[in-house]
Amino acid sequence: MSRAIALIDGNSFYCSCERVFDPKLARVPVIVLSNNDGCAIARTAEAKALGIKMGDPFFKIREQCRRDGVRVFSSNYTLYGDMSARTNAVYRDFSPAVEIYSIDESFLDLSDVRDRDRVTLARDLRATVRAWTGIPTCVGIGPTKTLAKLANHIAKTIPDCDGVCDLTDPVAYDHWLCRVSVAEVWGIGRASLAKLIGLGVDTVADLRDLDPRPVRKAMTVVGERIIYELRGLACLPLELMPAQRKGCAVTRSFSRRITERETLEQAVAAHATRLGEKLRRGGLGTTHVSVFYHTSEHDRGDPMRSVSTTVTLPEATNDTLALIKAAQAGVARTWREAPGDRPWRYSKAGVVTTDLMALDMAPRALIGQLDRERSAPLMAAMDACNARFGRGAVVPARAGLTEKRTWSTKFEMRSPRYTTQVTELPTAHA
């Protein structure tokens, strides 16, 4: 038995989630938009056939969508996150080791499955995920992650594969590597692709047969690693435990341009609130909070301004109130009233930390100690309220009530949260 890794992913995952609950979406073009309904980030095969590209700005394709009957949705991340958790629960029934790589892709260890049974198992897995969750998937199998990813691409694009491709099979391996373009290899970006074409590399097999050492000079150690992975030598292990976070950022584009200081202060306070929740979930703390805000590069002719500053805390904390104070100090330090009558119109703000540490390991300050003994129970109570009564049920006043924020990300065409909200369940007619 040899090492075998499967990469399974949902086909047009966000669109497929929408289709599970709305039968009218079957066989019609569907797209899902990014935050603030900016650009297309998921498309069904029917939408792709109409020429809608990944990342097309919605304002440019709005008219076409209306004309061609494309169903357009804002992203419903609550639903996609829930459906993703369901698919991964099914994957865990099929493999002892599952690495959740992204919201719609997971690596499964199939090394314990006999070579000749792998494709059967993959077909069974696809059918089960489809039956239990309604999500269509494709499975690629290979001796390494890079080959599993390549196999997944083949499974997805070659109809004869019927959604499964196994490159641990030597016949399939020899057949496909000289037929697939090197551009499809995981980790080959535009820059490396240009270099490889210069070296006369055309297919995946060409890249596999390069001498890795000179490649290391041209494409760094990453390029060298890809070559070994294509040869079947695993360089990338399954990451079953997510790595300890070193940094954390909460950044958002506003739904409108912002010119008033109070609104900006509210936004960074809301971002700091979210940052605190994220840190507490991991038991982490930080001693530095960076705040940034800037105008939009799309507003040509408007006065431009981009600001970033770092505020130091006396000791590590994940207390939302301390983080808000720091974030607002950052605004106070950098806010300027615009000279003349044209204010800066800010489009985005964020809070960022880069020095996370486990809070219980962090050294205490000698001077200016924060009151951890009082803040910890307060934060725990706030988190418990928000878990029980819904996100934003309890917020610090400076962050503003969720429904009164005028700058929050827009999701104007969002479908109901079908699976997590009692009040938004789908309806069946009896």
Next chain:
Amino acid sequence: MRLLQVAELPPHSASTVRIPIQGAALCAGFPSPADDFLEGALELPRWLAPNPPATFAWNISGDSMRGAGIFDRDLAVADRSLEPGNGSVVVAIVDGTMSVKRLVLEGNVARLAFDNPDLPAFAVEDLVEGEIWGVIRFSIRWHVARAGLVR
């Protein structure tokens, strides 16, 4: 004034399951864009919902299934891992609409039936075009107003 006790969330006991299993929602590759929007799953006990990833709750609208004890404004829970058989109450897609009907299998003919003496027997005479979405495992009936449901 009523005082609401906000306690720690109950630990995952063996008798309570979350739908779905909100396992480590941490991705090794890309941070999940869903991270800021995750909500606690609707909780059902394991003996009611033995297969959480395949379990979905539906609102019922209409009275055509009174004979099965399913009424307007009830809540029905579908388990997509159950195999539909003769007599199963199912969520099915009929003319592009989700509907709840009883599946009747006779030989190799599948039909969807109403379960209400005031209505004709069959909603769909031959289930060729229709598609079964899931099998209803149980339904819930409220005996007080549903308004103000809080998780």
